[in-house]
Amino acid sequence: MSYRTEEVAYVQPAVQPAANVQATQRSTAEYRALDAAHHIHPFSDMGSLNRSGSRVIVKAQGVYLWDSEGNKIIDGMAGLWCVNVGYGRKELADAAYRQMQELPFYNTFFKTTHPPVIELSAMLAELAPEPFNHFFYCNSGSEGNDTVLRIVHQYWATQKMHSKKVVISRKNGYHGSTIAGGTLGGMGYMHEQMPSKVENIVHIDQPYFFGEAEGNLTPEEFALARAQQLEAKILEIGADNVAAFIGEPFQGAGGVIFPASTYWPEIQRICRKYDILLVADEVIGGFGRTGEWFAHQHFGFEPDLITLAKGLTSGYVPMGAVGLHDRVAKAIIEHGDFNHGLTYSGHPVAAAVALANLKLLRDEKIVERVKTDTGPYFQKKLRDTFANHPIIGEISGAGLVAGLQLAEDPKARKRFANGGDVGTICRDFCFNGNLIMRATGDRMLLSPPLVINKLEIDEIVAKAKYAIDATAQQLGIS
Numbered sequence: 015m016s017y018r019t020e021e022v023a024y025v026q027p028a029v030q031p032a033a034n035v036q037a038t039q040r041s042t043a044e045y046r047a048l049d050a051a052h053h054i055h056p057f058s059d060m061g062s063l064n065r066s067g068s069r070v071i072v073k074a075q076g077v078y079l080w081d082s083e084g085n086k087i088i089d090g091m092a093g094l095w096c097v098n099v100g101y102g103r104k105e106l107a108d109a110a111y112r113q114m115q116e117l118p119f120y121n122t123f124f125k126t127t128h129p130p131v132i133e134l135s136a137m138l139a140e141l142a143p144e145p146f147n148h149f150f151y152c153n154s155g156s157e158g159n160d161t162v163l164r165i166v167h168q169y170w171a172t173q174k175m176h177s178k179k180v181v182i183s184r185k186n187g188y189h190g191s192t193i194a195g196g197t198l199g200g201m202g203y204m205h206e207q208m209p210s211k212v213e214n215i216v217h218i219d220q221p222y223f224f225g226e227a228e229g230n231l232t233p234e235e236f237a238l239a240r241a242q243q244l245e246a247k248i249l250e251i252g253a254d255n256v257a258a259f260i261g262e263p264f265q266g267a268g269g270v271i272f273p274a275s276t277y278w279p280e281i282q283r284i285c286r287k288y289d290i291l292l293v294a295d296e297v298i299g300g301f302g303r304t305g306e307w308f309a310h311q312h313f314g315f316e317p318d319l320i321t322l323a324k325g326l327t328s329g330y331v332p333m334g335a336v337g338l339h340d341r342v343a344k345a346i347i348e349h350g351d352f353n354h355g356l357t358y359s360g361h362p363v364a365a366a367v368a369l370a371n372l373k374l375l376r377d378e379k380i381v382e383r384v385k386t387d388t389g390p391y392f393q394k395k396l397r398d399t400f401a402n403h404p405i406i407g408e409i410s411g412a413g414l415v416a417g418l419q420l421a422e423d424p425k426a427r428k429r430f431a432n433g434g435d436v437g438t439i440c441r442d443f444c445f446n447g448n449l450i451m452r453a454t455g456d457r458m459l460l461s462p463p464l465v466i467n468k469l470e471i472d473e474i475v476a477k478a479k480y481a482i483d484a485t486a487q488q489l490g491i492s
């Protein structure tokens with residue numbers, strides 16, 4: 015007698031009529047009171063924030079946000095540099111919904127895998143430059159950079175170069191806010207509040223021409239000199255002790271600092287000469303921001319590891335990843351256990367959303383549009399609008415990312431004495447004008463969704479001009 019398992023047809027439970035998922039609608043005052051009572055915000059002075067009250071963002075579509083007062087705000091920052099495909103893309107919501115019903119979670123630790131993480135890895139290998147064929151997943155950019163340190167260490171162990179331990183990073187770089195990410199970053203105010211730091215991390219100076227170049231150096235000469243600090247540091251520590259150099263192709267949170275074209279080729283030359291791994295933190299630069307799929311392609315160099323997050327899912331759900339150059343991947347794959355992982359490494363819902371996001375970026379030719387159309391338009395519009403402006407000293411950027419340097423005397427490259435104060439004044443004018451433009455010290459930053467059109471670019475630039483003019487006026491400069 016043979017037993018045959020009865021095929022039980024899986025019956026999809028009927029979808030309930032839309033419950034009010036918007037939850038309770040409260041007044042702005044109620045939201046603010048509850049937020050102040052129970053929520054600690056990241057990177058904030060909670061005392062002063064609670065006195066002034068947060069802006070409550072309730073919905074978004076395309077490049078626009080709405081607050082609880084009904085104000086329509088244009089988002090010049092794509093959230094936090096991440097909403098590359100813009101808000102309200104149903105394809106991403108559908109991908110998450112379907113995946114949650116099919117397989118909401120399974121781990122990839124114990125000899126198991128699942129279709130979304132497989133498809134995503136194959137897709138990333140297709141989109142990334144040729145030598146990047148392997149990807150490790152995590153939940154954020156910070157965890158990506160923690161993972162980078164683990165991979166770098168394991169790589170040199172496999173090469174029997176156990177003394178190669180030091181990682182060289184840069185002042186005013188940003189690599190996240192775990193202890194490792196914060197230590198790699200060069201933000202002094204973060205270092206001051208860390209209980210302890212990761213060992214074997216040192217910093218060299220950043221290629222910030224406007225703020226730090228002395229004498230009559232050209233931007234190219236200055237960038238070359240800053241890159242050569244890497245060589246000096248390696249010689250000081252001893253090449254046998256240096257494992258890697260990490261940098262953002264352009265510094266994002268540090269102020270959209272774009273190094274001159276001489277910088278990255280020299281960094282690459284030095285890394286190769288002394289056998290040092292080169293890590294590009296592509297958390298902001300990746301997925302089209304400069305008009306290339308990855309920012310290292312814009313600057314023309316080939317890293318050994320790339321850190322990914324933000325635009326990987328357009329921020330719809332959290333996910334980070336590290337891409338390994340074949341050379342590094344081979345060493346990790348062929349040498350036994352790699353003792354690192356996170357419960358949600360390759361999370362199926364995040365992977366499904368990332369895949370849907372990458373398909374949109376590719377199939378709608380969003381990255382190409384940034385490169386050939388909207389990016390050049392945005393850059394030209396900014397340069398035309400702010401040429402000879404009395405408080406704009408420099409405009410940096412490419413594609414759909416830009417930094418505007420506020421300066422007391424633009425021609426003399428003289429910055430404001432209390433730069434951050436001027437940035438805050440300008441940011442407040444933007445806020446009141448319903449434009450999201452971020453201030454980092456005395457640099458104003460823009461990084462809109464990559465789906466932005468020319469009319470919307472005009473709106474951002476017009477609102478930025480209003481805010482910067484108002485700032486100059488308040489300072490009594492005209």
Ligand SMILES: *Cc1c(COP(=O)(O)O)cnc(C)c1O
Nearest residue numbers: 154155156188189190295297298
């Ligand atoms: C945002 C950012 C990170 C950190 O990512 P999280 O997801 O916030 O942990 C790391 N590197 C760079 C370049 C970033 O901009």
